[in-house]
Amino acid sequence: MKHLLSLSLILTVCLLANSANAQEQDKKSKKQAKKEERAKIEQQNIAMVALAIDSSAYVLEADRLQSKRGVTINVPSNLNFIAVHGESAFIQIGSNSAVGTNGVGGVSVDARITKMEVKKNPKNGGYSIQMTCMSSAGIYDINISSNADGQAVTATIGSTRSGKLTYLGQIVPLPLSRVYKGTPRY
Structure with missing residues (x-):
């Protein structure tokens, strides 16, 4: 009887250890699948941003604005x-809280790009874009710096x-942008 009890105890311990090992393997495989999915989505974003920049059809949607003194505010x-x-x-x-001459509580400028230079960093795949734009309100110099997938852009x-923003x-x-254009004053 003792022998049977010992055998059943050993069998139970082995089954529990096997079950724990199977759960650990399942967790590792799920983690690996999530990692592969994130890498696939990142590669799609990189290709999509590269196509948009190469075809000059993109929008930099800003969720923060920073003044020349470094003060940062969150914006829509x-x-x-x-x-x-x-x-x-x-x-x-x-701005969501005011209504200005452009209908969205701020300033809207429609400009013509007179000069554009796009450089791609071969090491990290990031972009550096320099543009000169001309409008009836004046001449604007725009310098854009982006990582490869376009998720961190300045x-x-x-x-x-005088001034800088x-x-x-x-x-x-x-085509995927969700911006609302106000009425350009300039």
Whole structure:
């Protein structure tokens, strides 16, 4: 009887150990599957951003704005953006809480791109874009720096007038963008 009890105890311990090992293997396989899925999505984002930048059809949707003194504020990305389509650019600052001359509580500028230079970093796949835009409100120099998948983007706008504004956000291909254009005053 003791022998049978010992045998059943050993069998139970072996089954529990096997079950724990199977659960551990299941966790590892799920973790690996999630990791592979994230890598696949990242590669798709990289390809999509590369196509958008190469075809000059993208929108930098800013979720934060930074002044020249470094003060950063959170803003709605559908109202604060820089849109590039071919040789034209649309620059907008807006607010949900006010209504201005552009209808979205800020400034909207429709400009023509007179000069654009796109450089791709071969090491990390990031982009550096320099544009000069001309509108009836003046000349704007825009410098955009982006990582490869377009999720960490910084754009600094300077003009012939004093001042500088930095947009912080992400690059979205033009057809997938969800921005709301106000009425351009300039």
